[in-house]
Amino acid sequence: MGIISGNAEGTARRKPKITSIEVLCAVLLIAILAQGWLQQVLDVPALRTGSTVFVAVCVQALPFLVLGVLISGAIAAFVPARVLRRVLPKREGAAVGVAGLAGVALPGCECASVPVARRLMGQGVAPAAALTFLLAAPAVNPVVLVATAVAFPGEPMMVLARFLASLATAMVMGWLWARFGKLEWIAERALRRLPDSEPGSRWKTFAEIARTDLVEAGGFLVLGALISAALGVLVPPEWFGVLGEQIVLGILVMAVLAVVLALCSEADAFVAASLTAMPLLPKLVFLVVGPAVDVKLFALQAGTFGRSFALRFAPVTFVVATTSAVLAGSFLLGGS
Structure with a gap:
């Protein structure tokens, strides 16, 4: 009786856990099997237009998203934070400039950059350089x-x-x-020293970080593509024309949209x-504000560095x- 009970407990413990990958595969399988029915139900011009925009955005962006996630995972797993610490100057102001340029050589998505910055602080890097x-x-x-x-x-x-x-945004914030x-202002846990990944676990770390970032970032990509498709179908083109004529309003709307869409x-x-009726300057604001501050970044920063810091x-x-x-758009794009 005890053996049967032990086996039952072992079976319960080994019950497979359903992850987001399995859910995504199931949704895709259902969509493929029900393709004919969906085509009949969704045979509406507006929906066809929206689906075209959605698919175009996803197909164009997905290769870059995958590449970025792979590079970010490789850096987190194989590049110890002490490497960057060694190349940073001792003077905090100069370290900010080097850290800003290091972003060109060491890419990472927004979600991955927060724990990397936290690791840098834990390795003794000046907070100004880590935040840059x-x-x-x-x-x-x-x-x-x-x-x-490619997009433009x-x-x-x-x-x-x-x-x-x-x-300029990164370096100005570092100098400030x-x-x-x-x-x-920074939570004590963010300044606590963290050990580097063990050599034997680096491939595991790489795979785990890449998978997690891909699922999370892929979800935001799908959300953004859906919202882009909805804007193209539900919002009259004249509205974007008004935002184009009211350039200040257009800039503010696109800046807030970048924060909300994340x-x-x-x-x-x-x-x-995909927002073809919008001038280039508000689009530039959208592209610069989004990677710097949005709702998910605020939550990540509050959880990592403390709410006092994030606020x-x-x-x-x-x-x-x-x-x-x-400023950059007015000079290089002519305010268009």
Whole structure:
């Protein structure tokens, strides 16, 4: 009787756990099997238009999203934080500049950049440099810039403007923290030293981080594509025309939209490009603000560095990112 009971308990413990991957596969399988029925039900011009926009955004953005997630996972698993610490200058102001440029060579998505910055602080890197890297890595890396170039063909100034505005946002926030920031605003747990990954567990760490980031970022991509499709179908084109004529209103709307949508930086350019009636300047604001501050980043920062930090850091970042985008866009895009 005891053996039977033990076997039953063992079976219960071994019950497979359903993850988001299994749910996604099940949804895709149902969609494939019910394809004919769905075509009949959704045979409406507006829905066909919306589905076309949705599929186009997802198909264009997905390769860049996967590439960015793989690179981010590799950096988290195989590049110890002490490597960056060694190349940073001792002077905090100079370290901010180097950390900003390091974002070009060490790309990562927004979600991954928060724990990386926390690890840097735990390795003794100055908070100003760590926060600069947090903002630069997801915004100025080659994957994001190439994705922007693909999303905006024939608009090389858009790529340059995004790079300069995002880099300026990261470095200005770093210098502001170096001048005005206080360590007591950061939770003590964020400053506690963290051990590097063991050599034998690095591939496991890479696979786990890449899978987690892909599922999470993929969900935000799907959400962004759905909202983009809904905007294209439900919002009259005249509304975007009004925002184009009222440039200040358009900038504010796109900045707030970037915060609310919380898109992955590897995919946001395709969503912005789908809003064809919107001028380039508000689109640039959307692309610069999104990777710097949004609702999911605020939650991650509050959980990692403490609510006191997030309540101060996020609003200032929003203002600096919007201002940097407007200045870069006005100079390089002619205010268009």
